[in-house]
Amino acid sequence: MKAIVCTEYGKPVELVEAPDPVPGPGQVLVEVEAAGVNFVDGLMVRGGYQIRPPLPFTPGYEVAGRTPDGTRVLAITGLGGFASHVLVHAAQAVPLPDHLDAARAAAFAQSYCTALFALRERAGLRPGERVLVLGAGGGVGLAAVQVAKALGADVLAAASSPAKREMAITAGADEAVGYDDLKATARAWGVDVAVDPVGGTLSEQALRALRERGRLLVVGFASGEIPRLPANQVLLRSRSVMGLDWGAWSMTHAAENRAMLEELLAMPGIDPVAPQVRPLEEAGQAMADLVERRVTGKIVLVPAWRTS
Numbered sequence: 001m002k003a004i005v006c007t008e009y010g011k012p013v014e015l016v017e018a019p020d021p022v023p024g025p026g027q028v029l030v031e032v033e034a035a036g037v038n039f040v041d042g043l044m045v046r047g048g049y050q051i052r053p054p055l056p057f058t059p060g061y062e063v064a065g066r067t068p069d070g071t072r073v074l075a076i077t078g079l080g081g082f083a084s085h086v087l088v089h090a091a092q093a094v095p096l097p098d099h100l101d102a103a104r105a106a107a108f109a110q111s112y113c114t115a116l117f118a119l120r121e122r123a124g125l126r127p128g129e130r131v132l133v134l135g136a137g138g139g140v141g142l143a144a145v146q147v148a149k150a151l152g153a154d155v156l157a158a159a160s161s162p163a164k165r166e167m168a169i170t171a172g173a174d175e176a177v178g179y180d181d182l183k184a185t186a187r188a189w190g191v192d193v194a195v196d197p198v199g200g201t202l203s204e205q206a207l208r209a210l211r212e213r214g215r216l217l218v219v220g221f222a223s224g225e226i227p228r229l230p231a232n233q234v235l236l237r238s239r240s241v242m243g244l245d246w247g248a249w250s251m252t253h254a255a256e257n258r259a260m261l262e263e264l265l266a267m268p269g270i271d272p273v274a275p276q277v278r279p280l281e282e283a284g285q286a287m288a289d290l291v292e293r294r295v296t297g298k299i300v301l302v303p304a305w306r307t308s
Helices: 039-046 103-108 107-123 139-150 163-169 182-189 201-209 231-238 244-251 254-266 280-289
Strands: 001-005 014-017 028-036 063-064 072-076 086-089 093-095 130-134 154-158 175-177 189-194 212-217 242-245 277-280 299-301
Touching: 001 093, 001 280, 014 280, 028 103, 028 280, 063 086, 063 103, 072 189, 072 212, 086 154, 086 244, 103 299, 107 175, 107 212, 107 244, 107 254, 107 280, 130 139, 130 182, 139 154, 139 163, 139 189, 154 163, 154 182, 154 189, 154 242, 163 175, 175 182, 175 212, 175 254, 182 189, 189 201, 201 231, 212 231, 244 254, 277 280, 280 299
Parallel strands: 130 154, 130 189, 154 175, 189 212, 212 242, 277 299
Antiparallel strands: 001 014, 028 063, 028 086, 028 299, 063 072, 072 093
């Protein structure tokens, strides 16, 4: 099989020939049709993530493909997804509905599970509440827009460029704004819950925009800057700041996570935006583009013979 391999943190990844994997007890072989590229993948190969896999390793958190009997599945791999074949635990291979193609399926699990875990399990989002989504042109942001709408909320999408804001509107956001004077714009709109995968200075603006009993969801730090939030702004209006780590939770709650994923796949209004499709050998550039915030939406990698 072919696989992308990281042999040294911070160095370019390589496309190599590797032995075909052989399933062990409880495992299933998946022929990869598409592999989702996530922010965590880029951080991991740079050595900038809190988890540092032993070298060498193959990155790739989620895939869509076929099992030997032809069943179309989506699977969370954690590692190993950037390859032509990957082994997964049978319980992690979730059958795909007919309407979801491999490219969109491969970009689904991480973003949509994070969004639902954040909004429902952590923030307790209620129908009729108003949600501000930062980074709304990225994978998690677009998912948060659709999940919030599916849960009955109104959504204000914030993103850095017109193209990203347009994509957020296409995904279902009620309104979209840039980052200039975000606090004043969001405060006037009224925000109960803010989803923040960006960090940096935008976190404090989102916190200050929250109305009474508003909740700020700390999802990540795509800006590269971890914010220092003023505690007095948490005290005012009885606000809350909530962290979440869906990835860690999913590893220790496999059954609950599978149920969440199956729920999302069947949830009305959930329609992932088509991702950019790049060949597997461009994995290094794809991860760099994502980490350096040059991507609108999501990217998936496919074996070269599937791009023709």
